[in-house]
Amino acid sequence: MSGYWSGILTILSINIIMAYAIFLPVATGQLNLGGAGFQAVGAYGAAFLSSKYGLSVWETIPFAMALTALVSFLIAFPLLRTKGVYLVLATFAFAEVVGGAILNSTMLGGPMGLSVPAFVEYQVPVLGALLVTIFIFYLMATRFGLVMRAAHDDDVVTDLMGVNVRGIRVAAFTIGGALAGLAGALYAHSFSFVEIQGFNASLSIYVLLYVLLGGTQTAWGPLAGALFFTMLPEALRVALPALKGWMGLAMGFQGARTAPDESWRFVILGILTVLMMMFRSEGLITRVMVEKLRFRHHAVRLARVDAPA
Amino acid sequence: MTAPTPLLSLHNISKRFGGLAVISDVSFDVSAGARMALIGPNGAGKTTIFNLVSGFYQPDEGDIMMEGRAIQTIASRHRIGLGIARSFQNIRLMPHLSVTENIMLGQQARAGGVVELLKPLSFFGHSHWRDEAQALLKDMGLHTYPGEVVANLPYGIRKKIEVVRALVARPKLLLLDEPAAGLNAAETDSLTGFLKRISDTGVTLLVVEHDMGLVRRLCDHVVVLNFGRKIYDGPTANVQNDPLVLEAYLGPRDAASPAKTAEGCHAA
């Protein structure tokens, strides 16, 4: 496989894992705008063990997941006491505090970042994403998944049904944290280098947006969101030159200022977000849609059973 | 007469919000197997009683006893385990869950424990819980809708599904908050039959309802509240002749306000 495609697969895998990390709290009704902070904890946890103690990835990755899960678990209690806008702000603030703390830590390299000696090939993130996807699909099919979605729809009634809503939310937050830690560790080992500037507020925003764009009612949504978001620049490679020319003409730019191609991707992500919120706020893939496809399948099966009788 | 311990009994319950006394010194018993109605003009405190029994509020004074045990300090989420389930005035089903999933949520109180939480609810379309939920839906004549997402269903159907969701927890006491509100005559008839069948299985019903027709057909016993006080507690047949009840609904003979008269005509 060419380096180009293995690079894309790596990024795609990390994005998928990260999408599921944010999806879990969102599925219980808690918007998490601090994804970058949790990912940074995992990335730096793995990077530190690898660079300082020379541990192998099979040791650093579980450690990173456990560490991030622990941090998420501990922060979840005060965090989930806040509601609505306050929760969004608190998760955002948490990510900033993590970023600031790492920036000031000489042990973690501060603004210089850390290099990560243990390197993993693209197969490891791909395997990780595969396992995480299977895990989430399983989780959503259990009573835990049912209760999570119920807490999203109406936490008062869910409580009345005998569900410990806070317990469920803390659990979802913690599992999400472990996944963010996994995404961070895989990032660190795939790119052999971490710097805190990469885990900024924009990253938190992108992740939340592509999860919401994909849809949070089913496990398919984050998958679709991450896939779309990662593949968009590839699609743009063809369309971008024309787009650039057109924009240049329309806005009358002077001087040869070249913006990073990334900007185009984010403009498109932004436009799609706005359009999606206007016309289909529940995201691309909804429960009704999945149910319809399943019904069609079911109907076909029923027809087959009925036919001989 | 040595009556057996009532299923639910309220002893001198009072509840204030700020300076406003919403419930003042209300006591009544609901005996096991009864079909009882709680009626009264708007703002009389009926829904507040439900909220006290289901644990949303704590009473300021008095005891709420379930089978002889004081429950007012028990958290709302543990009350379904004691056998108390309820429906809501404005339907509160989970809009994004399917009908079956809503019913399966009702099973939650019986499916405690982490192991049950992590077992799949659908293994090739089946599981113990799913099959049970679908069987119950079928029993109740709602089997045509198992996979539909609730938000898309008609109002009357959703009303019934909410009752079934409460029922699947196998409660001893079912609190129904205006089950007939917003239903047309045919739907109300269908609901009355539906509730009678539920009652025949041994579930005790406590119903808040404005539709006196439904109350008369369904309930044998009525408690009337007015401004947070109990003004009547007795058989349904006598309620219309009670002077206090008449006054509450129609106002004192001369000073009947038009709004209250309208309300009274509707209810009585």
Add this chain to the structure above:
Amino acid sequence: MLFLQQVSNGIMLGSVYVTVAVAFTLTIGVLNFLNFTIPTLFMLAGMLAWALSTWGVPTWGVPFVHIGPMPWQAALLFAVAATVVASLLVERFTFRFLKTRYGDATEHAIPLVSSLGFLLIIENLVRIGYGTDTQRFPGPQADMSVNIGGIFLRVPQLVSLVIVLGIVAGLNWILRHSRIGRGLRAIAENPDAANILGVQANKLVPVVFMLTGLLCGLAGVLFAINYGEVSPQMGDDIGSKAIAGMVLGGLGSIWGAVIGGLIIGLTEMLTIHFFGADTVQVAVWGLLLLTLFLRPQGLFGHHSIGKGKL
């Protein structure tokens, strides 16, 4: 003396935060909407002021429309006006489309999410158009200063502080005493009841966005004059600090946002003074996190705002 100088610098810096924080608190107080486009509107104003004074308005190929590079004073006016227009555009596409059908936990976040979308659009369009570099704003001499008892106060900053306080006082007066203000407060209290009582939310909501645009525009151009440079990233930091100031003061409280913004500015300068520049992020956001955990209503906030399901 150095300490006092830092205090004065903190207040000056805080006054920029104050303007943006007031914009935040206004939208959240009246509309229960955390508008994430505010930092980009601030940035847009600064960048447009720079672009207009150095490049002029794009022509779209039409002759005679082109307005050449203009004096900085005119550029400031145009930039503020354009920011107001952009803010109204945001209203068209975010807030108008709020539909609550199920009332579930994340549905109320629709405007918030689309404002995040707009944040990406505006910020990246500016990057595409004007590049990512920091640009020098050719304004008046930023380092013109007066010396009061050994503390140097830069004149443009002093002027900005006065303007900012004037705006806030004016805004406060409008909210309390004018017809529009009463309508806005009615919407904040209870949108449905306000609607029944004849308050036309459709006409008043754009007013909030207009004020938001105006505040952001002014803050942006004042920043450009005071600090002499602009960049597409300038909104990120200011926006974050303004959010922190707003939360500290209490969501929905205008004077709360003023005090909160000033406290954040002071915290920042004093943290730099005592612990060095790298600790600022931890100090400011740690303060915010503590506020959220311990006293979510902030110093002056109303208990109910922002608490509704989101």
